[in-house]
Amino acid sequence: MRSSRVLALTFLLVPLTAPAVTVSTPQGPSEVFARGDLLDVVALLRLAGAEVQFAPAAGSYNAAAAGHEVQFTPGGSLAVVDGKLTPLPGPLRLVDGHVVGSLATVGALLGPFGWTANGSAAAPELARVGGTEQVELSVVRAPTGTTLVLRGTRQRPRVTTLPGLVMLLFPEPVALARPVQPAGEVLAGELDGATLTVRLAAGIEVASSYPLEDPPRFVLRLAKSEPAAPLVRPKGGPLVVLDPGHGGEDLGARGPAGESEKAVTLAVAQATAARLQAAGVTVRLTRDGDEMVALTDRTALANRLQAAVFLSIHVNASPARGAHGAETYYMSVDASDPQAAQAAARENASAAPDTVQLILWDLAHVANLNSSARLARAVQERLNALQGIRDRGIRQAPFVVLTGATMPSALVEVGFLSNAQEASRLLTSDTQEQVAGAMAEAILEFLRATMPGPAGTSAPSP
Amino acid sequence: MKALRPIVATLAVVVVLVTVVALSRRRAAPPPTAIPGETPAPTQVPGKLVLFFPGNDAMLHQEGREVPELPEGNPMRVRLVVEELVAGSREGYAPALPWAAAVQAVFLDRRGNAYIDLSTPPADAVSGTDGELAVIYGTVNSVVANCPGVRRVQLLLGGRQVTTLGHLDLSRPLPPNPNLVAR
Numbered sequence: 001m002r003s004s005r006v007l008a009l010t011f012l013l014v015p016l017t018a019p020a021v022t023v024s025t026p027q028g029p030s031e032v033f034a035r036g037d038l039l040d041v042v043a044l045l046r047l048a049g050a051e052v053q054f055a056p057a058a059g060s061y062n063a064a065a066a067g068h069e070v071q072f073t074p075g076g077s078l079a080v081v082d083g084k085l086t087p088l089p090g091p092l093r094l095v096d097g098h099v100v101g102s103l104a105t106v107g108a109l110l111g112p113f114g115w116t117a118n119g120s121a122a123a124p125e126l127a128r129v130g131g132t133e134q135v136e137l138s139v140v141r142a143p144t145g146t147t148l149v150l151r152g153t154r155q156r157p158r159v160t161t162l163p164g165l166v167m168l169l170f171p172e173p174v175a176l177a178r179p180v181q182p183a184g185e186v187l188a189g190e191l192d193g194a195t196l197t198v199r200l201a202a203g204i205e206v207a208s209s210y211p212l213e214d215p216p217r218f219v220l221r222l223a224k225s226e227p228a229a230p231l232v233r234p235k236g237g238p239l240v241v242l243d244p245g246h247g248g249e250d251l252g253a254r255g256p257a258g259e260s261e262k263a264v265t266l267a268v269a270q271a272t273a274a275r276l277q278a279a280g281v282t283v284r285l286t287r288d289g290d291e292m293v294a295l296t297d298r299t300a301l302a303n304r305l306q307a308a309v310f311l312s313i314h315v316n317a318s319p320a321r322g323a324h325g326a327e328t329y330y331m332s333v334d335a336s337d338p339q340a341a342q343a344a345a346r347e348n349a350s351a352a353p354d355t356v357q358l359i360l361w362d363l364a365h366v367a368n369l370n371s372s373a374r375l376a377r378a379v380q381e382r383l384n385a386l387q388g389i390r391d392r393g394i395r396q397a398p399f400v401v402l403t404g405a406t407m408p409s410a411l412v413e414v415g416f417l418s419n420a421q422e423a424s425r426l427l428t429s430d431t432q433e434q435v436a437g438a439m440a441e442a443i444l445e446f447l448r449a450t451m452p453g454p455a456g457t458s459a460p461s462p
Numbered sequence: 463m464k465a466l467r468p469i470v471a472t473l474a475v476v477v478v479l480v481t482v483v484a485l486s487r488r489r490a491a492p493p494p495t496a497i498p499g500e501t502p503a504p505t506q507v508p509g510k511l512v513l514f515f516p517g518n519d520a521m522l523h524q525e526g527r528e529v530p531e532l533p534e535g536n537p538m539r540v541r542l543v544v545e546e547l548v549a550g551s552r553e554g555y556a557p558a559l560p561w562a563a564a565v566q567a568v569f570l571d572r573r574g575n576a577y578i579d580l581s582t583p584p585a586d587a588v589s590g591t592d593g594e595l596a597v598i599y600g601t602v603n604s605v606v607a608n609c610p611g612v613r614r615v616q617l618l619l620g621g622r623q624v625t626t627l628g629h630l631d632l633s634r635p636l637p638p639n640p641n642l643v644a645r
Contacts, residue, residue, distance in 0.1 A: 055535075057537035057538040057568075058569070059566070059568065060568065069571075071569045071571070073567035073569070073579070075566065075567070076621040077622065078577075078579075078618065078621065078622070080569040083572060252590075252628075253590040295626065315590075317590025317591075318516060319516055319556040319557050319592075319593055319596055320520055321556075323516075323518055332639070392520065395642065396639075397591075397630060397642070398630055398636065399629055400626050403631055411591075413592075416520075416590070417590070418593075
């Protein structure tokens with residue numbers, strides 16, 4: 001009688017039991033909620049010893065253990081790992097009150113706590129990472145070039161290059177699964193704690209480096225160290241790079257009748273270039289026609305040409321329809337922080353950044369802030385002198401196109417397409433010529449004041 | 463007395479099982495707890511927000527706003543700030559957030575960074591440098607002004623990190639920009 005009651009209660013409770021998979025852990029098997037290939041993330045983090053809390057106001061979960069902290073939210077594909085925004089392999093979902101994710105996503109969330117998720121979604125295995133990462137360096141040759149592949153690490157080493165060698169500085173010490181064997185471009189490799197030094201054959205350098213996932217590895221692309229042929233800076237006078245904003249599919253701001261910013265910026269840049277060339281200045285445009293050019297490629301061109309001035313030309317728009325006038329920006333001081341410097345150097349240098357490059361870049365960038373402010377002021381003052389243009393002053397903001405510039409650089413907004421009256425003026429060739437004349441004068445004035453020797457002082461007025 | 467034993471035993475089993483079920487459900491929907499990095503309750507005047515909207519001079523203008531209740535926790539404050547920015551200016555300024563931006567998630571870290579995931583703007587909703595500046599610094603300045611301990615803000619859109627809306631660098635947390643504020 002008694003057993004039948006207990007049996008009945010058991011049946012009553014069966015519908016409340018969620019679908020589950022058995023997880024293998026060092027402490028023994030454990031069951032967690034699962035739906036298809038998606039596993040209960042919170043339960044698995046708790047099995048790995050993390051304390052997981054939910055902040056309803058933020059809609060996010062916080063997992064903490066061993067001095068590490070991971071924040072994530074259902075519906076998102078991002079996590080904040082120890083204060084750093086990190087993409088997850090897949091999205092997190094909320095299913096029956098459980099936050100679930102793929103095995104790879106679980107692995108990404110467990111990684112900071114020193115755990116891995118292996119096996120399959122049907123039979124997941126949690127394991128503690130056995131201390132030091134075992135890395136293996138190999139040389140991979142392909143028709144597109146040679147790469148060094150460092151397998152077995154999720155770390156992001158800092159890459160420093162010197163003539164004939166490359167140094168990888170890992171945040172945490174690693175161990176070599178096997179000694180580095182000489183092969184082609186690689187002459188030798190030596191590990192000292194968290195620093196792996198690889199000697200390269202003469203004339204070989206690291207062109208770029210980046211991490212890859214599935215499986216986790218770090219890749220260094222090698223290249224011959226000859227300089228890029230076509231982009232040689234002309235000897236003699238100063239070189240100015242003008243950047244007509246937007247282009248191609250990127251129309252930029254739109255005028256009252258759908259006119260596009262990209263057409264105005266190109267016309268103004270071409271007119272400015274013509275005036276500068278007439279004054280003996282060599283000019284390159286980041287685009288000569290209606291084409292899409294990445295923001296970082298625009299700055300990279302100026303850096304590779306070692307331009308004396310980089311000026312990005314734009315037309316503004318504002319949600320405040322009455323806004324009108326011209327304004328000139330130079331780089332925000334905040335963007336001169338080391339993180340931005342590294343990112344900029346990485347994006348713009350023809351080779352991977354080394355320490356010396358970074359230091360030089362940083363020094364040059366800080367020095368360039370003053371010169372950039374002077375350039376911005378010269379441009380703004382000349383525009384102010386034009387009739388009908390309101391002075392909106394010089395401002396600072398973190399523009400992508402200015403971040404990596406290694407020379408005095410500024411971004412000018414010559415007016416507002418969102419203001420019907422101003423748009424109608426900016427769309428005329430007369431106004432565009434006037435604006436171009438003002439900018440050419442400003443650049444020549446800047447070159448005369450800053451360029452030593454005949455190149456600067458002899459630059460004639462247009 | 464002996465006749466009651468099976469009933470008592472059954473009741474005990476029921477209580478234990480119900481407790482287990484209740485606890486397991488509680489895990490699935492965790493209790494409200496503060497997340498690390500959250501700062502103590504604000505010391506400024508309760509019930510008042512400071513918001514930043516673009517004016518016709520395209521500078522950001524400060525607008526004070528009484529609110530019925532000022533949440534103590536920064537995550538709720540971030541949501542309130544964004545809701546009030548979306549609601550728009552009451553003093554005639556232009557919209558800082560020109561779409562019905564909803565806060566999908568808020569992350570706060572111990573370094574004073576707030577990561578705010580906003581719903582994706584429709585195509586062409588944000589145009590021009592000053593349009594971008596209004597979105598970015600209208601939000602960054604407003605959040606930092608109202609959330610004690612928050613020093614920088616990174617905007618995420620639609621659950622994804624975005625590099626730029628076309629001009630400005632959104633790849634990292636940004637501090638407030640005072641030189642864009644009207645004096």
